[in-house]
Amino acid sequence: MKIVVVGGGAGGLELATKLGNKLGKKQTADILLIDKNQTHLWKPLLHEVASGTMDSEIDAVSYRAHAHNHGFRFKIGTLSGINREEKYIHLQPVVDDEGEEILPERKESYDILVLAIGSISNDFGVQGIREHAIFLDSPKQAIRFQHKLVNQFIRINRRLEQEPDTSLSVAIVGGGATGVELSAELFNARHWFSLYGLKNVTSEHLKVTLVEAGPRLLPALSERIAGSVHQELLELGLDIRTNTQVSRAEAGKLHTADGKIIEADLIVWAAGVKAPDFLKDFGGLETNRINQIVVNTHLQPAQDESIYVIGDCAGRQIDEKRWVPPRAQSAHQMASLVYHNILLSLAGKPQKDFKYQDHGSLVSLSRYTAIGNLMGNLTRGSMNIEGKLARMAYVSLYRMHQLALHGWTKMILMTLSEKINKVIRPRLKLH
Incomplete structure (x- = not known):
């Protein structure tokens, strides 16, 4: 059994990690993660990288090292096409900054395919x-x-x-x-x-x-x-x-x-996102107006039960007007459900349905303050928070992501390391 996860964002990497720990380490299945980059950084932190208040070289997760520690394999590559009948995907050639080829165009077979390729900025066709x-x-x-x-x-x-x-x-x-x-x-x-x-x-x-x-x-x-x-x-x-x-x-x-x-x-x-344009005509799978692949309650396209789609590239309607929003919490919830559904499917048992839980939204205004609300099973109803409490809740979202990837011990050590770095390293990346 070969399970291929394409995309190492929040949902894809969490899913590959769980599957690797559960199936890969026991050699029950071959788990392969494919991403166009060598490292992972939690996307909600990109504004801190852009301002220089976070050093991506310190906080990024190496896919290869993480794969070694968690029972799955990693390959660098960019998805370009799919053959659903013969169950393989096409990967673009990998080239360096000078345009020299590192790896040729390749095919990668799969038994189960998980698409978690994220989103790109939507310029809405605005000129320039x-x-x-x-x-x-x-x-x-x-x-x-x-x-x-x-x-x-x-x-x-x-x-x-x-x-x-x-x-x-x-x-x-x-x-x-x-x-x-x-x-x-x-x-x-x-x-x-x-x-x-x-x-x-x-x-x-x-x-x-x-x-x-x-x-x-x-x-x-x-x-x-x-x-x-x-x-x-x-x-x-x-x-x-x-x-x-x-x-x-x-x-x-x-x-x-x-x-x-x-x-x-x-x-x-920063005016909006959409799934990559090549998904508009990707193996005959249905897409919505922002190129997301439309999925059913099991997070699978109606056209193919061997494929799952999670994260920003997954289109799942909540009701007639609303779709599951492209957020990190959505990717996390989808990854958790697909993990359980793959295990249930392998065991010949019925799969579970996806139900999006809105846990609220938090906005960090750097060191000045944080503001937002907590909802769903985090509180009874909805609670507006701001200041230090909101800042703690905002940071805890990243800690939950680290916990999903590394476990309690490493997550605590990483937290301590960040505290130490604030003392011994510059508070701003200056180069």
């Missing part, structure tokens, strides 16, 4: 966004933004000696969690840049514009919580523009539908 904005889909893109941010701060610090009115302008499009959290992290980063030698740069020299097409920030949260976040960001110094739709982008500029221009040294697009 792909060319002039930075997306935060992956650690590589977050690191690219961080390098640009460091260089811009150094440039501005030098120019301020001659031009006191100079400032660094950053425009972030998208008032969801990613846009809001990155906005706050940028002000935290500016604080540390100033302490680490860029003395000319003060809060007035960083101008962050947060652009949201809808009437308010954080539409997934209640109006009261969104209002609290809005006020906190205003106090930090953000220029928040709601009901503002971007019509096109060019170098250093965003054009809005009402004819205004937003100038920016750096542009970040």
Whole structure:
């Protein structure tokens, strides 16, 4: 029995780890994880990598080492196609940064296939966004933004000696969690840049514009919580523009539908996600309007019982209007269900149905505060929280992910290691 998991994000890596511990170590099944990257980083932390307040080289999980420790195999590769009749997938050639081939195009057979390939930014066809904005889909893109941010701060610090009115302008499009959290992290980063030698740069020299097409920030949260976040960001110094739709982008500029221009040294697009475009016509499987593969209650496409789909690329309707949201908690719940369903299927028993449980939403405003609500089986009903309690709850989400991957002992040691690193290492990545 060969079980192939494609995609090492939150859901894919958790699932491969559980299957490896349960089946792989006993050699009951061959568990293979495939991902286009060599390391894993929890996607909700990418805004911290982008600002430099987190070093991805320290916090990333090596797929190969993790596979060795948990009874599964890892191969690097990018999914490009599938043959469902003969049960194999196509993988693109692997090339290095210079375009030299490392591995050729390959086929990989499977008995059970789990697709967990995540999502990409949805530019909604806005002209110039792909060319002039930075997306935060992956650690590589977050690191690219961080390098640009460091260089811009150094440039501005030098120019301020001659031009006191100079400032660094950053425009972030998208008032969801990613846009809001990155906005706050940028002000935290500016604080540390100033302490680490860029003395000319003060809060007035960083101008962050947060652009949201809808009437308010954080539409997934209640109006009261969104209002609290809005006020906190205003106090930090953000220029928040709601009901503002971007019509096109060019170098250093965003054009809005009402004819205004937003100038920016750096542009970040965080206005929505979709599943990768190649899934539109992937082996005849049904997809929805954002390319997600539509799945049944067992998280399988109706066309093929040997395939499971989890995470952001899975389309599962909650009711007539709502779909399971593309969040880390959704991927975690899906991975847990598919793990049990694979075991039940191998034992010849009926599979369980997926029921999404909304445990609430939390937004971290860097070191300043955190705000959100807890719902479902975490509390009786719904409870709004903010401040230190919310910050603790936010951090606990990452601890739960670490626990799922590493177990209690390693998770506790990692927590202690992070505490130590805050003392012995710089609080900001400076290169």
